[in-house]
Amino acid sequence: MQTLIFETARVFAPLLAPARYKGAYGGRGSGKSHFFAELLIEDHLREPGLRSVCIREVQKTLKESSKRLLEDKLAAYALDTRHGFKVYNEVIAAPGDGLKTFTGMQDHNAESIKSLEGYGRAWVEEAQTLSARSLALLRPTIRQEASELWFSWNPRRKTDAVDQLLRGATLPTGAVVVRANWSDNPKFPSVLSQEREDCLSTNPGQYDHIWEGGYATVLEGAYFAKDLNLARAQGRIGKLAADPLLRTKLFLDLGGTGAKADAFVIWVCQFVGREIRVLKYYEAVGQPLSAHLAWLHAQDLGPAKADIWLPHDGSTHGSRV
Numbered sequence: 092m093q094t095l096i097f098e099t100a101r102v103f104a105p106l107l108a109p110a111r112y113k114g115a116y117g118g119r120g121s122g123k124s125h126f127f128a129e130l131l132i133e134d135h136l137r138e139p140g141l142r143s144v145c146i147r148e149v150q151k152t153l154k155e156s157s158k159r160l161l162e163d164k165l166a167a168y169a170l171d172t173r174h175g176f177k178v179y180n181e182v183i184a185a186p187g188d189g190l191k192t193f194t195g196m197q198d199h200n201a202e203s204i205k206s207l208e209g210y211g212r213a214w215v216e217e218a219q220t221l222s223a224r225s226l227a228l229l230r231p232t233i234r235q236e237a238s239e240l241w242f243s244w245n246p247r248r249k250t251d252a253v254d255q256l257l258r259g260a261t262l263p264t265g266a267v268v269v270r271a272n273w274s275d276n277p278k279f280p281s282v283l284s285q286e287r288e289d290c291l292s293t294n295p296g297q298y299d300h301i302w303e304g305g306y307a308t309v310l311e312g313a314y315f316a317k318d319l320n321l322a323r324a325q326g327r328i329g330k331l332a333a334d335p336l337l338r339t340k341l342f343l344d345l346g347g348t349g350a351k352a353d354a355f356v357i358w359v360c361q362f363v364g365r366e367i368r369v370l371k372y373y374e375a376v377g378q379p380l381s382a383h384l385a386w387l388h389a390q391d392l393g394p395a396k397a398d399i400w401l402p403h404d405g406s407t408h409g410s411r412v
C-alpha cells in the first residue's frame with residue numbers, strides 16, 4: 092500500500108473518512124475541484140484496482156472533464172508509471188489495474204450506465220447541472236461494496252437535484268456534506284481575489300451567488316436587482332411592525348380579471364419622517380375585486396382609515412376600492 096499526504100484545507104477534513112455520499116458546495120475558488128482531485132488520487136493509491144469515474148451532466152469533449160486537473164496533479168506530485176499511473180488519450184490507468192474514466196450523463200441510458208457498475212468512486216463535478224434523471228440513474232449503479240458518490244457544485248437553485256439530495260431535510264444515510272467558500276481556501280490565488288473584488292463592485296447582484304455559494308435569488312437583468320441588493324447590503328430589508336399610531340397608505344396598481352391580465356398589486360406603506368416603510372406586498376392575477384378586498388380586510392392595518400393611491404389611469408378600470 093502506498094500513501095501520500097496531500098495537504099487538505101480544514102474545511103474539507105470531514106470528507107476524508109469513507110462515506111457513501113460526499114458533497115462540497117459553495118462559491119467559486121473554494122478549492123472543491125482540487126480537493127476531490129487529490130482525494131481521488133489518494134484513494135487510487137490506497138486501493139489498488141479501484142475504478143473511478145469523473146462525471147458531468149454534459150461532456151462533449153474530454154476538455155470539459157476533470158482529466159486535465161488530474162493529470163496536472165499527478166505531474167505536480169511526480170506520480171507516474173512507477174506508482175501505477177499512466178495517462179492515455181481517454182483514460183488514466185491507476186495502480187493495480189485500476190482505472191479513471193470520464194463521462195457525461197447525457198450520453199447514458201438505463202442500459203449503457205451498467206458499464207459503471209464495477210466502479211468504486213463516482214465524482215460529479217458541477218453537480219448543480221445534474222438532472223434528476225441522471226442522479227436516479229447513477230445512484231443504484233455505483234453499488235460496489237464501500238463505493239462512494241462525490242458531488243462538487245456551486246448552488247444554483249434549491250430545487251436542483253443535488254440540492255434536494257444533499258441539502259434537503261433528510262440526508263441519505265452515510266452522507267457528509269460541507270460548505271466551502273473562497274475564504275476557506277488557504278491557496279486562494281491572487282488573480283481570483285481580484286476577480287472577487289471586481290465582482291463586488293461591478294456585479295454586486297450576482298456576488299453572493301458566484302462567490303459565497305448562495306442560491307441565485309435575483310435574476311440577472313431583473314429591473315430592480317441592483318437596488319434590491321443595495322437595500323439588502325445596507326440593512327434596509329428586515330422585520331418591521333406597523334406603527335399603530337400612523338396612518339397607513341395603500342398604493343395600488345390595478346390588474347384586470349382575465350387570466351392574461353396584469354397583476355393587481357398593493358403595497359402597504361407607512362411614512363415615518365423621511366423614511367418610507369413598505370410593510371406588506373400583495374400580488375394577484377386574474378382574481379375578482381372581492382379577492383383583493385378580502386386580502387385587505389384580513390390585514391391588520393390599524394384603527395385609522397388607510398389612504399388609497401391609485402395609478403393615473405385608475406378611474407378607467409372602473410374599479411372603486
Ligand SMILES: Nc1ncnc2c1ncn2[C@@H]1O[C@H](COP(=O)(O)OP(=O)(O)O)[C@@H](O)[C@H]1O
Pocket residue numbers: 118119120121122123124125126129276278279280
Ligand atoms: N489543493 C490545492 N493545491 C493547489 N492549489 C489549490 C488547491 N486548492 C485550491 N487551489 C487554488 O485555488 C484555486 C481554486 O480552486 P478550485 O478547486 O478550482 O475551486 P472551486 O472548484 O471551488 O471553484 C485553484 O485554481 C488553485 O489556484
Ligand SMILES: [Mg+2]
Pocket residue numbers: 123124125
Ligand atoms: Mg471547481
